[in-house]
Amino acid sequence: MEQRRRSWSQIFLLVCSLVGVGIAIYLTAVHYNENVPLVCSGSGIVNCALVLSSPYSLVPGTSIPISIPGLLWCALMAGLAIVGLNAQPGWLRPAQFAWALLGIVTVLYLVYVEVVRLHAICAWCTALHVLILLVFLVTLLRLTSPAQIPAELEAESSNSDRAEAARPSRRS
Numbered sequence: 427m428e429q430r431r432r433s434w435s436q437i438f439l440l441v442c443s444l445v446g447v448g449i450a451i452y453l454t455a456v457h458y459n460e461n462v463p464l465v466c467s468g469s470g471i472v473n474c475a476l477v478l479s480s481p482y483s484l485v486p487g488t489s490i491p492i493s494i495p496g497l498l499w500c501a502l503m504a505g506l507a508i509v510g511l512n513a514q515p516g517w518l519r520p521a522q523f524a525w526a527l528l529g530i531v532t533v534l535y536l537v538y539v540e541v542v543r544l545h546a547i548c549a550w551c552t553a554l555h556v557l558i559l560l561v562f563l564v565t566l567l568r569l570t571s572p573a574q575i576p577a578e579l580e581a582e583s584s585n586s587d588r589a590e591a592a593r594p595s596r597r598s
Contacts, residue, residue, distance in 0.1 A: 435564055436510035439522070442557045443507060446500035449554045453478065453493035466549050477548035482539045492536070496554060499529055503561060519569050526565040529558040 455462045456478065466474030477483065483492055506522050509515070533555045540547050 433511060435568055436507045439561055439564055440504055440507035440511070442561050443500045443504035446554055446557045447497060447504065449550055449557075450493045450497035450500055453550055454491055454497060457483075457491040457493060471545070471547055472549050473546040474548040474550060476546040477540055477544055477551060480539075480544055482536075482543065495532075499525070499532075499558075503529070519565070523565040523569040526558070526562040530562040533558050 452462075456464050464474055464478070466472070468475045478491075484490060485492060485495060503522070503525055506518065506525065510518055510522070536551065537555060540551070
């Protein structure tokens, strides 16, 4: 049962990451190609054009859109989820959580910029932010849940417990 729960959480992380990859690719295409239409409101509080054309939409000191690091973040999280589907190395939970923590800290900064500095919200960015929040929550739950013993080790432990119980006790 634990294997099934672990698989579902990794599938969830993978799906969220892949949807995030799609959003990041779209936002990158909008940035670099004038022929790609921006499907989002262009006025009011939800104003993707304002957010995506602001100086905050670029990696500081470069002309690289912030969607590129977002794409890389999602791709790496997808890779970690694929590792989690195939195996459960001891480093996976902390690595997924650390990567998700970096993502959520970045999201908090970007939401601050949108709300406080720009007074506008990008719907596409918000969708990606929600995905990163969900990924963070799942990795936090996985990190705080008890580590599971792989089936092979559990079987070995059960066999050694039975062998120990079968030995005559030596009490003095």
